Amino acid sequence: MDPTPEQTRAFGDLARSLRLAKGWSQTETARQTEARLPGVRVGRQDIEHWETKHGPRTREKAEALDAALGAGGQLVAILAAGLLEDHLSHLEAQVAELHQLVLRLPGTSEDDGEADE
DSSP states (O other): OOOOHHHHHHHHHHHHHHHHHHTOOHHHHHHHHHTTSTTOOOOHHHHHHHHHTOOOSSHHHHHHHHHHHTOTTHHHHHHHHHHHHHHHHHHHHHHHHHHHHHHTSTTOOTTTTOOOO
């Protein structure tokens, strides 16, 4: 997951606020999150990193933290918005590339397909 700097801040701020509201340390938050991810290690350093530098790199970790903190999907939504923006940017680049390829086809030009006024 590659959230924007704004999404990273929003994710970290919300995660930290929810953690503090529960009275949990980062270690306890890591323990509670790890309990929701069988076979995946989550440590205090992960929670610190997610709160201050970058959200979790996987949706599963974001969902586990969200559930542990009782965020009701808010943390996942912040990161999902970043994925959607990345996907849309990628699609826009593909559309622009396809448009350029179509313009190279015989019988096509910038004016083709535009309605007469």
